[in-house]
Structure formats: C-alpha cells, structure tokens
Amino acid sequence: MMGLVSVRKSEIAALLGIEGAERRGEDVAVARVSRIEDAGPDALVFAADDKALAEAVASDAAIILAKSAPDDRVLVVKEPRTAFALVYERWFDRRGLGGVHSAALIGKDAELGQECEIGAYAQIGDGVRLGDRCVIGPRVVILPGTTLGARVRVQAGAVLGSDGFGFVRSAKGYVGFPQIGTLAIEDDVEIGANATIDRGALGETRIGRGTKIDNLVHIGHNCRIGENVIIAAQVGIAGSTEVGNGAILAGQVGLGEKVVIGPGVIVGAQGGVPTGKRLSGSGVVFWGTPARPIKEYLRDLAALARIRRED
Amino acid sequence: MMGLVSVRKSEIAALLGIEGAERRGEDVAVARVSRIEDAGPDALVFAADDKALAEAVASDAAIILAKSAPDDRVLVVKEPRTAFALVYERWFDRRGLGGVHSAALIGKDAELGQECEIGAYAQIGDGVRLGDRCVIGPRVVILPGTTLGARVRVQAGAVLGSDGFGFVRSAKGYVGFPQIGTLAIEDDVEIGANATIDRGALGETRIGRGTKIDNLVHIGHNCRIGENVIIAAQVGIAGSTEVGNGAILAGQVGLGEKVVIGPGVIVGAQGGVPTGKRLSGSGVVFWGTPARPIKEYLRDLAALARIRRED
Amino acid sequence: MMGLVSVRKSEIAALLGIEGAERRGEDVAVARVSRIEDAGPDALVFAADDKALAEAVASDAAIILAKSAPDDRVLVVKEPRTAFALVYERWFDRRGLGGVHSAALIGKDAELGQECEIGAYAQIGDGVRLGDRCVIGPRVVILPGTTLGARVRVQAGAVLGSDGFGFVRSAKGYVGFPQIGTLAIEDDVEIGANATIDRGALGETRIGRGTKIDNLVHIGHNCRIGENVIIAAQVGIAGSTEVGNGAILAGQVGLGEKVVIGPGVIVGAQGGVPTGKRLSGSGVVFWGTPARPIKEYLRDLAALARIRRED
Numbered sequence: 047m048m049g050l051v052s053v054r055k056s057e058i059a060a061l062l063g064i065e066g067a068e069r070r071g072e073d074v075a076v077a078r079v080s081r082i083e084d085a086g087p088d089a090l091v092f093a094a095d096d097k098a099l100a101e102a103v104a105s106d107a108a109i110i111l112a113k114s115a116p117d118d119r120v121l122v123v124k125e126p127r128t129a130f131a132l133v134y135e136r137w138f139d140r141r142g143l144g145g146v147h148s149a150a151l152i153g154k155d156a157e158l159g160q161e162c163e164i165g166a167y168a169q170i171g172d173g174v175r176l177g178d179r180c181v182i183g184p185r186v187v188i189l190p191g192t193t194l195g196a197r198v199r200v201q202a203g204a205v206l207g208s209d210g211f212g213f214v215r216s217a218k219g220y221v222g223f224p225q226i227g228t229l230a231i232e233d234d235v236e237i238g239a240n241a242t243i244d245r246g247a248l249g250e251t252r253i254g255r256g257t258k259i260d261n262l263v264h265i266g267h268n269c270r271i272g273e274n275v276i277i278a279a280q281v282g283i284a285g286s287t288e289v290g291n292g293a294i295l296a297g298q299v300g301l302g303e304k305v306v307i308g309p310g311v312i313v314g315a316q317g318g319v320p321t322g323k324r325l326s327g328s329g330v331v332f333w334g335t336p337a338r339p340i341k342e343y344l345r346d347l348a349a350l351a352r353i354r355r356e357d
Numbered sequence: 358m359m360g361l362v363s364v365r366k367s368e369i370a371a372l373l374g375i376e377g378a379e380r381r382g383e384d385v386a387v388a389r390v391s392r393i394e395d396a397g398p399d400a401l402v403f404a405a406d407d408k409a410l411a412e413a414v415a416s417d418a419a420i421i422l423a424k425s426a427p428d429d430r431v432l433v434v435k436e437p438r439t440a441f442a443l444v445y446e447r448w449f450d451r452r453g454l455g456g457v458h459s460a461a462l463i464g465k466d467a468e469l470g471q472e473c474e475i476g477a478y479a480q481i482g483d484g485v486r487l488g489d490r491c492v493i494g495p496r497v498v499i500l501p502g503t504t505l506g507a508r509v510r511v512q513a514g515a516v517l518g519s520d521g522f523g524f525v526r527s528a529k530g531y532v533g534f535p536q537i538g539t540l541a542i543e544d545d546v547e548i549g550a551n552a553t554i555d556r557g558a559l560g561e562t563r564i565g566r567g568t569k570i571d572n573l574v575h576i577g578h579n580c581r582i583g584e585n586v587i588i589a590a591q592v593g594i595a596g597s598t599e600v601g602n603g604a605i606l607a608g609q610v611g612l613g614e615k616v617v618i619g620p621g622v623i624v625g626a627q628g629g630v631p632t633g634k635r636l637s638g639s640g641v642v643f644w645g646t647p648a649r650p651i652k653e654y655l656r657d658l659a660a661l662a663r664i665r666r667e668d
Numbered sequence: 669m670m671g672l673v674s675v676r677k678s679e680i681a682a683l684l685g686i687e688g689a690e691r692r693g694e695d696v697a698v699a700r701v702s703r704i705e706d707a708g709p710d711a712l713v714f715a716a717d718d719k720a721l722a723e724a725v726a727s728d729a730a731i732i733l734a735k736s737a738p739d740d741r742v743l744v745v746k747e748p749r750t751a752f753a754l755v756y757e758r759w760f761d762r763r764g765l766g767g768v769h770s771a772a773l774i775g776k777d778a779e780l781g782q783e784c785e786i787g788a789y790a791q792i793g794d795g796v797r798l799g800d801r802c803v804i805g806p807r808v809v810i811l812p813g814t815t816l817g818a819r820v821r822v823q824a825g826a827v828l829g830s831d832g833f834g835f836v837r838s839a840k841g842y843v844g845f846p847q848i849g850t851l852a853i854e855d856d857v858e859i860g861a862n863a864t865i866d867r868g869a870l871g872e873t874r875i876g877r878g879t880k881i882d883n884l885v886h887i888g889h890n891c892r893i894g895e896n897v898i899i900a901a902q903v904g905i906a907g908s909t910e911v912g913n914g915a916i917l918a919g920q921v922g923l924g925e926k927v928v929i930g931p932g933v934i935v936g937a938q939g940g941v942p943t944g945k946r947l948s949g950s951g952v953v954f955w956g957t958p959a960r961p962i963k964e965y966l967r968d969l970a971a972l973a974r975i976r977r978e979d
Contacts, residue, residue, distance in 0.1 A: 079846055081870040127845070128836040134846040149773065151460065151477050166773050167789050167807070169477050169495050183830075184791050184809045185478070187495045187513040187550075202809040202827045203862070205513045208494075208550040211571040211589065214439040219545065219567040219585050223438070224390055224445040234841065239809075239830040239864040240514070240884075242550040242572040248392040256841040260833040261864040261886045262551075262904075264572045264590040274841050278833065279886040280904040280922075282573075282591040282608050284626075297904050298922045298940070300591075300609045300627050315906075316922050316940045316957050318609070318627045334957075335627050335645075336658070342665060347958070349664040353971040354964060462771065462788050478789050480806050496789070498806045498824040498861075516824045519805075519861040522882040522900065525750040530856065530878040530896050534749070535701055535756040551825070553861040553883040559703040573862075575883045575901040593884075593902040593919050595937075611902075611920045611938050629920070629938045646938050646956075647969070653976060660975040 052077055053137045055109055055121070058090070061136055062129050064121055071118030074108045079134050082107065092130035141199065142181045150182075159196060171207070177233065191226075191245050195233035195255070203240040206231070210244040210267025210285060223247055225267060232256075238263060238279065247285070254291065272309065284321070292328070300335075313337055363388055364448045366420055366432065369401070372447055373440050375432055382429030385419045390445050393418065403441035452510065453492045461493075470507060482518070488544065502537075502556050506544035506566070514551040517542070521555040521578025521596060534558055536578060543567075549574060549590065558596070565602065583620065595632070603639070611646075624648055674699055675759045677731055677743065680712070683758055684751050686743055693740030696730045701756050704729065714752035763821065764803045772804075781818060793829065799855065813848075813867050817855035817877070825862040828853070832866040832889025832907055845869055847889060854878075860885060860901065869907070876913065894931065906943070914950070922957075935959055 052075045059065075077088040082098060085091045085107035092111040093099035102110045103117050110119050111126040111133070123129040144163040151169045152158070159178035164170065167185040174188050177196030182188070186200045189207030200206065209225035227246025231253045237243070238261035245251055246268045253265070254273035264282045265271065271283075272291035283289070283301045290309030295301070299313045302321035307313070310328025318335030319325060325332055331340040363386045370376075388399040393409060396402045396418035403422040404410035413421045414428050421430050422437040422444070434440040455474040462480045463469070470489035475481065478496040485499050488507030493499065497511045500518030511517065520536035538557025542564045548554070549572035556562055557579045564570070565584035575593045576582065582594075583602035594600070594612045601620030606612070610624045613632035618624070621639025629646030630636060636643055642651040674697045681687075699710040704720060707713045707729035714733040715721035724732045725739050732741050733748040733755070745751040766785040773791045774780070781800035786792065789807040796810050799818030804810070808822045811829030822828065831847035849868025853875045859865070860883035867873055868890045875881070876895035886904045887893065893905075894913035905911070905923045912931030917923070921935045924943035929935070932950025940957030941947060947954055953962040 079848075079870075084870070125836070128838050128843070131836045131843045131845045132838060135843055138846070139844070166791050167478050167496070184811075185496055185789070185807055189495075189513070201830050202811070203514060203551070203825060203864075205550040205572075208512050208572060211549060211569065213569055213587070214436070214442045216439050216443060220569055220587070221439070221442045221446055222450070222547070223442045224449070226390075236844070238833060239827040240551050240573075240825070240862050242514075244572070248390075248395070258833070258835055258842055261827075261830060261866070262573060262862075262884060266590065276835070276842070278906070279888065280591065280902065284589070284608055297906055297924070298609070298920070302608070302626055315924055315942070316627070316938070320626070342662075345665045346661040349661060350968040350971060351964075353664075353975075354967045478807070480788050496807055500806075500824070514825060514862070516861040516883075519823050519883060522860060522880070524880055524898070525747070525753045527750050527754060531880055531898070532750065532753045532757055533761070533858070534753045535760070537701075551862050551884075553825075555883070559701075559706070573884060577901065591902065595901070595919055609920070613919070613937055627938075631937070653973075656976045657972040660972060664975075 050077075051137055053090075053133075058109065058133055059121055061132060062121065062123055064123065070115070074119075076108050079130065079138055080107075090130070090133060092126040094127055142179055147184075153190070165202065174207075183239070189229075189245065192229040192231070194231045195235070197234050198231055199236045201237065201239040201241075201261070204237050205242045206237070207245045208242055210247050212247050212267065212285065227251070227267065229253075232273070235259070241265075244285075260297075266303075278315075314340060361388075362448055364401075364444075369420065369444055370432055372443060373432065373434055375434065381426070385430075387419050390441065390449055391418075401441070401444060403437040405438055453490055458495075464501070476513065485518075494550070500540075500556065503540040503542070505542045506546070508545050509542055509547070511548045512550040512552075512572070515548050516553045517548070518556045519553055521558050523558050523578065523596065538562070538578065540564075543584070546570070552576075555596075571608075577614075589626070625651060672699075673759055675712075675755075680731065680755055681743055683754060684743065684745055686745065692737070696741075698730050701752065701760055702729075712752070712755060714748040716749055764801055769806075775812070787824065796829075805861070811851075811867065814851040814853070816853045817857070819856045820853055821858045823859065823861040823863075823883070826859050827864045828859070829867045830864055832869050834869050834889065834907065849873070849889065851875075854895070857881070863887075866907075882919075888925075900937075936962060 054075045076090040080089040085105040090109045091107040093102040099112045111129045142163045146164040147166040149166045150164040153172035155173045156170045157175045162180045164182045165184035169187045171190040176194045179197045181199040183202040187205045192207035207229045212223035213220040229245045229251045232255040234256045237259045241263040243265040244267040253271045256274040259277045260279040262280045266285040268286040270288045276294045278297040280298045281295045284303040287305040289307045292310045294312045296315040298316045300318045305319045306324040308326030312331045314333035317337040319337045333340045334343040365386045387401040391400040393402045396416040401420045402418040404413040422440045453474045457475040458477040460477045461475040464483035466484045467481045468486045473491045475493045476495035480498045482501040487505045492510040494513040498516045503518035518540045523534035524531040540556045540562045543566040545567045548570045552574040554576040555578040564582045567585040570588045571590040573591045577596035579597040581599045587605045589608040591609045592606045595614040598616040600618045603621045605623045607626040609627045611629045616630045617635040619637030623642045625644035628648040630648045644651045645654040676697045698712040702711040704723045707727040712731045713729040715724040721734045733751045764785045768786040769788040771788045772786040775794035777795045778792045779797045784802045786804045787806035791809045793812040798816045801819045803821040805824040809827045814829035829851045834845035835842040851867045851873045854877040856878045859881045863885040865887045866889040875893045878896040881899045882901040884902045888907035890908040892910045898916045900919040902920045903917045906925040909927040911929040914932045916934045918937040920938045922940045927941045928946040930948030934953045936955035939959040941959045955962045956965040
C-alpha cells in the first residue's frame with residue numbers, strides 16, 4: 047500500500063520549514079517510513095540521538111531526519127521524532143481510506159461527515175453525528191445521543207455513550223437514576239480499543255479537542271475532559287469529574303467522583319484521587335493514593351525505608 | 358420518543374404515596390424528565406437542595422420534586438433524587454422496547470423470556486436461558502452455560518460466561534484446568550459495557566439479585582457475589598471469592614482469590630484485598646493495599662506526613 | 669456433547685504413566701470430568717486432599733485421581749489436579765471443534781492453519797496468519813500485521829494488533845507517531861476476553877510461547893513478553909517493556925514503559941513498576957508501588973502499624 051506513495055525530499059523540507067535543505071544532495075523520493083534496521087533505499091528514517099544517527103548513516107535509508115548532518119541524506123531538524131511523525135501524518139497514514147464497511151450498521155438519521163471510515167460490525171446509533179474524516183474501527187458501538195467532531199479516531203471494540211453507573215437506594219433495592227444525557231467528542235480525539243465512555247445522566251459528558259485516550263480506559267457520566275489531555279491505558283474516571291487542558295493521567299490512574307484536575311497537572315501511574323478532591327499546578331506531578339505531590343510521596347517512601355533499616 | 362408519554366401529577370403522587378398532594382395546583386401532565394436547566398412546561402425535575410429548588414422554581418418545569426413546597430408545582434418528598442428515579446423507572450425508561458435485532462444471533466435451544474431486547478450483533482449462546490424483560494446490548498456475548506434471571510441488563514460489549522483463568526504447571530508448561538462450569542445471574546442485575554464474567558471452572562459463578570456492575574469490571578470463575586452489591590468500574594475479582602449482600606466495591610478495587618467480603622463491607626477505590634483474606638463489618642470502610650480499616654489507613658498517612666515534616 | 673467420549677481407565681493410566689494401575693479394579697470407562705458433588709458413575713474426579721478424597725470415595729465417581737488409594741477406583745498420582753487437567757485436555761476439551769462461523773470475516777490473503785475455530789462476528793484482518801488449531805472466540809478482532817502460532821486461544825472480544833498509544837507534541841497539538849509495526853503471538857498462548865494487545869509502532873510486539881493472559885489485560889506497543897508468563901486480569905503493560913520467561917504478574921499490576929522484568933520474577937497484585945526500572949530474581953516476589961521486595965514492603969507496613977499504635 048505505502049509503495050503507492052512517493053514523496054520527494056524537497057516536499058518534506060517544505061513541510062518541515064527547512065529552507066534550502068533540499069539543495070544538499072539529490073532531491074530523492076521515499077515510498078515509506080521505517081525503523082533504521084528495516085530501511086532500504088525507498089525509506090525515510092529518523093535518528094533521535096548520535097548512536098541512532100551512526101546507524102542511520104550506515105543504513106540504506108534515502109532520507110534521514112536528524113539533529114546534525116554528517117551526510118547529504120540528512121534533513122536537519124530540532125526534533126527528529128516529531129518531524130518523522132509529521133511527515134508520516136502528511137503522506138503515509140493510510141487510516142481512514144476504508145470507507146464504510148458493508149457489515150457496519152448505520153442508524154436511522156445518523157449523519158456521517160465526508161470521508162469517514164467505518165469498520166466491520168461497527169454500529170452507529172440512531173441520530174449519531176460524525177464530523178469529517180472520522181475513523182471508527184471494527185465493532186465499535188456508538189450509542190444514540192453521541193456526537194463526534196472531525197477526525198475522531200476510535201479503535202476496535204470501544205463503546206461510546208453507554209449508560210452511566212448511577213443508582214439510588216429505595217425500599218425495593220437500587221433503582222437506576224435516568225441515564226439519558228449526551229456525549230460530545232470534539233475534533234481530533236483518539237480513543238483506544240475496548241475503552242468505554244458513558245453519556246451524561248441528564249446532562250452531557252464532553253471530551254475536549256485533541257485529547258488522546260488509550261485502551262481500556264473508562265470515563266463516567268457527566269465528566270468534562272479538557273483539550274489535549276493524555277489518558278493512558280486503564281485509567282478510570284468516575285462521574286462528574288473535570289480534567290483541565292493539557293493534563294496527563296498515566297496508566298491505571300483512578301479519579302473519584304467530582305474530582306477537579308487542573309490544567310497541566312500530571313498524575314503518575316496508579317495514582318488515586320479521592321472523591322471531591324482538587325489537584326492543581328501546571329506541570330506538577332502527583333503520585334500515590336491519595337495522590338500527593340511526588341516530592342512528598344518520595345519522602346514518605348524514604349522515611350519508610352529509613353525506619354525499616356533502623357529496625 | 359418520550360413525548361409519547363403523558364403522566365399526570367396525581368399519578369406521580371400516587372406512586373410516591375403522597376396523599377392529597379395533587380390537590381395543590383392543577384393536575385398537570387408531564388411528558389419527560391429533565392435537568393432543571395433544560396426544563397420546559399412538559400418536564401418533571403427534582404431539587405436536591407435549597408439552591409436547586411430556587412432554580413427549579415425559576416424554571417418552566419411543570420412538576421418539581423423537592424423537600425419543601427414554595428410553589429404549587431412542588432410534590433414534597435423526603436428524597437427528591439430517589440423519587441425522581443422511581444418516576445423515571447415507572448413511566449419514562451424506554452430501554453427494553455427494541456425487540457430482538459435482526460443481526461443478533463440466538464443459539465440453538467436458547468430460551469428468551471417475554472419482552473426481551475437483544476441488540477445488534479449480540480450473541481446468545483446455545484442453551485442460554487434469559488428471564489423476562491432482559492435487555493442485552495449490542496454485541497454482548499453470552500456463552501453457553503449461562504442463565505439470566507428477569508430484568509437483567511447487560512451493556513454493549515460485555516462477555517458473560519468466558520473461560521476462567523486456571524492453569525496447572527506440568528512438565529510441558531502450563532495446562533488449562535477445565536473451565537466447563539456455569540454462570541448464573543439473578544434478577545435485576547445490571548452489567549456495564551465491556552465487563553467480563555467467567556463461568557465456573559467445574560462449579561458455578563453466581564451474581565446475586567439486584568447487584569449492579571459497572572464498565573470494564575472483571576469477575577473470575579467460581580465467585581459468589583451476593584445481592585444488591587455495588588461494583589464500580591474496573592474492579593477485578595479473582596477466582597472463588599465471595600462478596601456478601603449489600604457490599605460496595607469502589608472503582609479499581611482488586612480482590613484476590615478466595616477472599617471473603619462480609620455483608621455491607623465497603624472497600625474504597627483502588628483498595629486491594631490479598632488472597633484468602635476476610636473483611637467483615639457492615640458499613641465498615643476499608644482502604645489501601647492490603648486493605649485495612651480506613652481509620653488505620655488515614656493514621657498511617659498522617660504518621661508519614663509527620664515524619665516527613667520532621668526530616 | 670461430552671457424553672460422546674468414552675475413555676477407559678487403562679488409557680488414562682497410560683497417559684499419566686501409571687504402570688499396572690489399571691489392573692486394580694475393573695477397566696471402567698468415563699464419559700466426562702466433574703466436581704465431586706456432581707459425580708455420577710460416568711465421571712472422573714480428582715481429590716486434592718484427604719477431605720476431598722473421603723468425599724470422592726463416598727460419591728458415585730467411576731475413577732478418582734488422588735495421592736492415595738483407599739479404593740479400587742483411585743488412580744494414584746502425585747498431583748491430582750494436574751493429572752485431572754491433563755486427562756481433560758487429552759480427551760474432553762471440546763474447544764476448537766466449531767469450525768469457521770458463517771458470520772466470521774476472513775480478510776484478503778489471510779491464512780488459517782488446519783482445524784481452526786473462528787467464532788461469530790470475529791474478524792481476521794487482511795494478511796493475518798494463524799497456525800493450526802487456533803481457537804478465536806466470538807467477535808475477536810485481529811488486525812493486519814498480526815501473526816499467530818499454533819494452538820493460540822483468544823476469548824471473546826479481545827483486540828489484537830490495535831494501534832499503540834504514541835504521540836509527539838507539536839505546535840498544533842499532539843501528532844500520532846506511526847503505529848505500523850507487527851504483532852507476533854507464539855504457540856500455545858491464551859488471551860482472555862476483551863483484552864487488548866497493540867502492534868509495534870515501527871517494530872514488533874511479541875508474546876512468547878505458552879504465555880497465558882487473562883481478561884481485560886492491556887499490552888502496549890513493542891513489548892516483548894517471554895515464554896510461559898502468567899498475566900492475570902487487568903494487568904497493564906506500557907510500551908517497550910520486557911517480561912522474562914516464567915514471570916508472574918498478578919491482577920491489576922502495572923508496568924511502565926521500558927521496564928525489564930527478569931525471568932521468574934513475581935509481581936504481587938496491584939504492584940506498580942515505574943518507567944525504566946528493572947526487577948530481577950527468579951521466584952522473588954515484589955509488591956507495592958513502586959514495587960519492592962515483598963519483605964521490605966511488609967516491613968514498611970509493620971513500621972507504619974507500630975508508629976500508629978504509638979500515637
């Protein structure tokens with residue numbers, strides 16, 4: 047597939063804003079991106095450090111993205127990894143070209159934007175709206191009440207718009223609180239395999255633009271997740287919690303109900319934030335359960351180690 | 358859809374056991390339940406506190422469930438939220454009306470009760486029995502050996518009756534222990550999206566009446582979960598563990614094998630109970646890993662903080 | 669189904685290497701394996717201890733696997749549970765006999781080995797290769813770039829070969845790093861319901877021979893999991909992590925990126941290993957977050973308890 051694409055060094059230099067760079071060496075073309083160890087004369091590679099650069103130079107790669115240029119094949123960039131991703135995204139990313147699979151179910155009054163790809167056995171519920179260029183993987187379920195912006199990517203098995211977990215006690219046991227709200231997913235959000243995001247109970251659950259959600263994540267009803275938030279695998283977020291723009295939640299983090307995570311806050315893996323708590327401070331790392339600033343957490347561990355040794 | 362329903366204030370008062378209440382003001386009808394901010398003259402709302410009540414009174418809502426009545430629109434109840442859920446459940450809950458989707462697979466000798474709803478691409482295995490009014494979401498898989506009571510609701514993507522995780526070491530590596538038992542799910546159980554519940558190895562896994570299970574929960578083989586247990590998202594329960602009636606397991610709790618959780622015990626989020634341990638005490642909250650009474654856990658944290666400050 | 673099988677005591681004795689044992693008592697046949705409490709005259713049972721043996725002797729079971737023989741029905745073995753599993757695997761395990769379901773989707777140029785079973789709504793992507801006797805459960809998704817060895821068993825809802833979670837920051841927000849590598853799953857691997865395993869970013873993700881993976885496990889891109897590793901439910905493994913042969917990861921364990929778990933290491937339930945850390949020592953148990961040798965962890969807990977009492 048990727049062999050069908052041919053991109054010239056001058057085009058890549060233009061994308062990356064490298065002026066005149068194409069004049070060094072020939073204006074060769076590449077047909078694919080690859081690891082250095084798999085590179086051939088049709089490949090673009092990147093070298094993150096000097097060791098990788100030496101390997102890249104010793105390879106047959108046609109173009110090398112690196113921080114310095116021992117060789118005419120190199121396009122010099124500040125961040126080779128980022129540049130590599132940008133080139134890949136611009137020319138080589140084939141996701142989204144599959145169209146609507148014949149075994150996908152599109153509900154009544156559902157609206158699909160331009161150039162959406164919908165995988166086999168995926169289900170787009172009645173009245174669901176998708177923006178342009180969404181990629182919905184195999185057997186994803188998008189339930190009624192859900193709206194997706196443009197370029198949203200959802201991997202296999204995810205469930206969007208499930209009923210939230212809300213019950214009230216009554217004389218006859220637990221009774222379900224209505225789960226009839228909506229789920230809004232903004233542009234450029236990505237959602238991992240088998241993840242689940244609940245609709246609002248009466249109101250809305252919202253996932254902000256550019257946010258990336260990994261596999262097996264759970265997001266409960268009425269949460270408001272900001273823009274460009276990173277949510278790693280198996281994170282669980284209970285109902286009515288807010289996460290600010292640019293926050294990072296590492297793997298298996300748990301947030302209780304009505305938690306507020308400020309913009310730019312980082313919660314380390316497996317950290318837990320109890321119901322109703324607020325964490326704030328852009329770039330501040332929290333860890334442990336209950337989550338506290340990582341310096342405190344590490345001092346706690348050091349104190350324990352000292353006591354242990356004194357025993 | 359909900360616009361097709363019309364319920365009068367007098368009917369609601371009767372359901373909630375409010376005598377004579379309908380005589381205040383007109384016997385108006387409502388066509389939907391809503392949040393206060395979305396209320397129109399066709400809506401029933403509830404007010405959990407004084408602030409919400411003021412907002413409700415300022416809205417166009419036709420009927421208000423609240424603890425006091427500044428206005429003829431109010432029906433006075435002790436627990437507005439619970440009353441609201443009861444009204445919703447009685448007249449407005451539309452789940453279960455979808456019938457059996459044409460793309461659902463019903464196995465040989467499977468038995469469906471009256472008025473079951475089965476979603477698209479759901480699979481009801483050979484010989485599986487469902488009670489009346491079960492709601493099985495899209496692409497749920499119910500494997501042979503599973504029995505569901507009445508009014509069981511299973512959300513999209515859940516897997517019921519999967520093989521348990523049991524292996525024995527032998528000279529040639531791990532060999533699977535037989536996973537050929539059954540799974541019994543009693544009346545009024547709800548199961549969240551992408552949750553997994555294993556069948557018994559040789560015996561039975563059982564989920565008691567009224568128990569509510571959130572998204573991405575795992576329950577291993579041969580567990581016995583009691584009645585009216587709350588199991589929040591991403592909880593994991595290893596094999597042969599017992600959970601007593603009315604217990605509450607918060608998000609991401611982990612229970613090892615052969616654990617016994619007594620009736621009414623509460624385990625806080627991310628708490629972990631090691632293999633073979635017993636926790637007891639109705640209403641007693643446990644937290645941490647290994648889980649201990651929350652007072653101890655909080656004192657541990659306080660002791661650490663004091664040591665840290667003394668450094 | 670199992671009633672169609674008939675296995676004689678002499679055959680079982682031969683499998684287990686028990687010489688002459690069939691001469692005690694009659695050479696009876698069994699048609700099924702069962703728990704002691706469900707045993708009839710057609711059943712084989714095992715007794716793990718003296719109490720179970722007394723119950724087995726009091727039952728109608730035709731053949732009993734136990735450590736001693738109070739009765740002619742007993743075949744004496746060192747490990748009754750293991751022997752029972754071996755007998756089950758040899759004659760009674762019916763998995764894999766279902767063929768390819770008519771509602772399974774087999775991609776272009778996909779290759780299936782001999783005697784594979786593929787469940788309903790399962791999807792085998794373009795170019796995917798399966799070895800002989802693989803059992804792929806209902807609605808499993810196996811994405812392009814994935815290769816399975818022989819006798820791999822994948823339970824309902826698992827996703828193999830999903831895109832990894834890799835992004836780079838750029839001026840316009842997060843940009844996806846290419847996720848175009850491969851996933852190789854070796855012989856005799858088992859994978860639980862709704863688990864997810866990502867393909868490599870540019871390289872490979874590999875799961876070694878004989879490894880067993882439970883429900884809702886997540887394994888990130890470029891991981892190398894060794895042979896005969898046990899990975900319990902809800903474990904999460906971030907990208908580029910290595911797990912050595914024979915290691916055991918208990919439920920809900922989390923491993924960060926680029927972690928190295930040595931051969932035979934055991935990580936206790938909910939333990940967390942930070943990015944880049946190495947744990948080694950065959951048979952050594954680690955616990956806590958960050959995971960440390962269990963002796964240290966238990967001393968930490970004891971120290972805390974002492975301080976708490978002194979308060």
